[in-house]
Amino acid sequence: MNMKKIICVVGTRPEAIKMAPVIQHLSKEPWAEVKVLATAQHRQMLDQVLKLFKIEPDRDLNVMEPNQTLTSLTSKLLSELDTVFKEELPDAVLAQGDTTTVMTVALCCFYHRIPFGHVEAGLRTGDIWNPYPEEMNRVVAGRLAKWHFAPTEGARQNLLREGIAEETIHLTGNTVIDALLSVSKESDALDMAIGHDKRLILVTSHRRENFGEPFKEICRAILYLVEKNPDIEVLYPVHPNPNIQAVAHSLLGNNPRIRLCEPLDYLPFVTAMKKAYLILSDSGGVQEEAPALAKPVLVLRRETERPEAVEHGVVKLVGTDFEAIVSEAQRLLDDPEYYSQMAKGVSPYGDGFASERITQVLKRALS
Ligand code: UD1
Ligand code: UDP
Numbered sequence: 001m002n003m004k005k006i007i008c009v010v011g012t013r014p015e016a017i018k019m020a021p022v023i024q025h026l027s028k029e030p031w032a033e034v035k036v037l038a039t040a041q042h043r044q045m046l047d048q049v050l051k052l053f054k055i056e057p058d059r060d061l062n063v064m065e066p067n068q069t070l071t072s073l074t075s076k077l078l079s080e081l082d083t084v085f086k087e088e089l090p091d092a093v094l095a096q097g098d099t100t101t102v103m104t105v106a107l108c109c110f111y112h113r114i115p116f117g118h119v120e121a122g123l124r125t126g127d128i129w130n131p132y133p134e135e136m137n138r139v140v141a142g143r144l145a146k147w148h149f150a151p152t153e154g155a156r157q158n159l160l161r162e163g164i165a166e167e168t169i170h171l172t173g174n175t176v177i178d179a180l181l182s183v184s185k186e187s188d189a190l191d192m193a194i195g196h197d198k199r200l201i202l203v204t205s206h207r208r209e210n211f212g213e214p215f216k217e218i219c220r221a222i223l224y225l226v227e228k229n230p231d232i233e234v235l236y237p238v239h240p241n242p243n244i245q246a247v248a249h250s251l252l253g254n255n256p257r258i259r260l261c262e263p264l265d266y267l268p269f270v271t272a273m274k275k276a277y278l279i280l281s282d283s284g285g286v287q288e289e290a291p292a293l294a295k296p297v298l299v300l301r302r303e304t305e306r307p308e309a310v311e312h313g314v315v316k317l318v319g320t321d322f323e324a325i326v327s328e329a330q331r332l333l334d335d336p337e338y339y340s341q342m343a344k345g346v347s348p349y350g351d352g353f354a355s356e357r358i359t360q361v362l363k364r365a366l367s
Contacts, residue, residue: 004091004366005033007084010057011041011101014176014285016049017266018096021178021355022119023055029359031367037084039077039101040064044240048265052183059084067242070100070133077104085112091366094358095141096120096175097284103137106144116141119358120174121148122155123305130303132209138305147365149358151349152308172357173350176288181352183267184274184293192268194259198233199277199333201225205248205300206239207282214320215244218300219251221325222280226257229333234258235272278332280325287315294345298328308348313341 008023010016027034038057040046043064050057061080063073077100085093085108095105096119109116118141128136142148148164150156151174159169194200205218226234238248238260252258264272270289273279279290282300290297291309298318299310309315318324332339 002031002367003033004031005035005088006362006366007035007037007088007090007093009037009039009093009095009101009105010046010050010055011039011095012099013042013045013049013263014283015096015099015101016046016053016055017179017285018120018175019094020049020053020055021175021182022094022096022358024053025355025359026362029363029367031363035059035088035090037061039080041068041073041077041099041101045263048263052266059088073100074104077101078108081105081108082111085109085114090114092117092146092362094119098123098131098134098138098141100133100137103133103140106141110144115146116144117147117149117358117362118142118145119149120151120155121145121169122150122152122157122159124155124158125303125305127303130209131207131301131305135305147361149354149361151354154308170357170361172361173352173354174288175350175354175358176285177292177347177350178352178355179266180270180289180292183270186267192235192259192261194233194235198231198257200272200275201232201234201329202272202276202279202281203234203236204239204279204281204283204286206241206244207301208243210282210300210320211243215247216251217320217322218280218325219247221322221329222258223252223255224322224326225329225333226255228330232257232277232333235261235276237261237264237269237272239263278329280329288349291315292345292347292349294343296332296339296342298325298332300325306349309346312346312348314344314346316342 035058038060040062092115094117095102148169149172279297287306291314297315302319
């Protein structure tokens with residue numbers, strides 16, 4: 001059989017979560033020789049996920065530096081990827097999402113004329129500064145991909161509007177739902193004394209455009225909500241980015257009903273989402289997962305490239321303004337009818353079969 005070498009690249013936590021089901025599916029195909037390349041744009045958070053899904057990278061670029069800049073990360077990645085692609089000569093390369101890893105992989109594939117498949121293609125806000133730099137990363141990846149695996153019809157339409165050929169776009173659903181469903185069965189114990197006799201608010205935040213004053217506003221709003229509502233507790237696994245760590249600990253570190261912790265493994269994090277009454281987050285993945293678990297999310301951003309859950313009324317954009325965060329959260333805490341409208345389970349991002357569809361497209365094209 002004429003085997004085809006496919007390199008699957010993972011750099012950060014969400015890429016590993018969303019690529020794991022693709023790697024697992026493709027690896028079962030007799031025609032595919034799957035190699036996993038970790039750029040390790042994230043180190044600890046990537047390893048957490050790879051361990052859970054039992055994925056051992058064939059190559060590891062180990063590029064992460066503390067407080068890395070976009071320019072140094074980009075240049076390091078390009079030069080390291082260049083060497084790998086020259087040595088491995090893959091038939092195709094896959095990467096997921098909109099990180100610096102993905103943008104550099106797409107560009108390096110272009111330089112080497114290697115077909116590139118973009119998983120989670122077509123997400124757009126239309127504003128290159130929001131989210132920054134992710135919107136530009138996905139525009140670049142979208143311009144260079146041979147296969148566009150769009151999670152939703154809206155994403156497919158975004159690509160068509162940019163002049164991408166229809167036959168190269170494949171509506172697959174988002175692989176995050178494949179990952180969520182696969183771990184969700186196992187996640188029932190959260191090894192933490194929290195959320196037993198109080199309502200749990202789960203928080204995550206890491207976006208670059210929120211660094212500085214917007215992130216401080218978020219923290220002040222959380223503190224105010226906790227002080228005003230004796231029946232709530234906050235669990236906040238703090239992203240290791242130094243711009244987030246210092247502020248989170250100094251503003252939120254001293255309240256007994258606010259638990260700051262290290263990033264959780266995916267399994268306990270899914271359990272925490274299930275236990276949560278409400279989620280405050282600027283994460284992309286959480287906006288996709290929480291609706292499937294019937295948990296309302298207040299998104300700490302001005303714009304989102306994931307409008308589907310907002311249209312279903314289960315996710316609300318509140319931005320980073322103190323008043324907006326406090327009033328929306330308080331309404332959800334006080335008004336059971338409003339709460340139940342936002343806590344209805346919908347899954348506009350996938351049905352758990354996205355990786356299978358991606359595998360079938362590649363099989364038709366390559367085997
Ligand atoms: C990156 C992605 C962002 C994605 C996010 C997911 C870019 C530009 N940003 O943002 O799109 O939403 O990952 O979390 O690609 N760090 C650690 N250990 C880790 C991970 C990060 O110490 O396991 C610290 C390091 O100091 C590192 C810093 O966080 O330099 C920033 O990491 P980086 O990948 O540049 O940015 P993120 O904010 O994580
Ligand atoms: N997540 C996790 N542990 C945590 C926080 C988040 O496993 O402590 C998961 C979450 O369920 C989602 C993904 O990480 O699948 C989102 O990653 P992140 O918010 O870092 O990136 P984004 O999705 O915004 O790119």
